[in-house]
Amino acid sequence: EPEVTQTPSHQVTQMGQEVILRCVPISNHLYFYWYRQILGQKVEFLVSFYNNEISEKSEIFDDQFSVERPDGSNFTLKIRSTKLEDSAMYFCASSGQGLGIQYFGAGTRLSVL
């Protein structure tokens, strides 16, 4: 069964450093998303991406964050100058249609020290 793949599964970084979280969406999907879940809290939407541009973003997704589809298979989330409060599980999701079901990857646990 096709699945969304995320790497790494766990990323540890020092405060102020930049990190790149990587995702390989389901191969025929065209819509991509990033969500985050701070430990013990609800899943929060960050951004959606379609046709090589951001289609929607939340208030959380400020200038510290950026997304990119560098090639035909990868979708990345870059977090610049990480802060302690960026520590969370980051989930990538993809859907075949804009109003389709979003399928989630296993997540990357980001720990900012």
Added chain:
Amino acid sequence: GQNIDQPTEMTATEGAIVQINCTYQTSGFNGLFWYQQHAGEAPTFLSYNVLDGLEEKGRFSSFLSRSKGYSYLLLKELQMKDSASYLCAVREGDYKLSFGAGTTVTVRA
């Protein structure tokens, strides 16, 4: 803004039925989703409702009433592996899913 409410915890016995309620107040509505999430894992899609009524999928069913801003997920013939968090999520516009805090279901032997 959005407000999506669901109970924090529920406990049930193996083989029993559990109903998880979700109420929502959102600025728009373009479908309601239920996901299962085991600790430390990804949310896994369970069901989707966009019209009023009941959607049945094996042991899991989901109901929606848009006029009441209400949905429930029904889990039948509970198994130990059903112990997990169940997330109610509303799509308000074209893309973003807004999630509730999740209901942790514990299945006892």
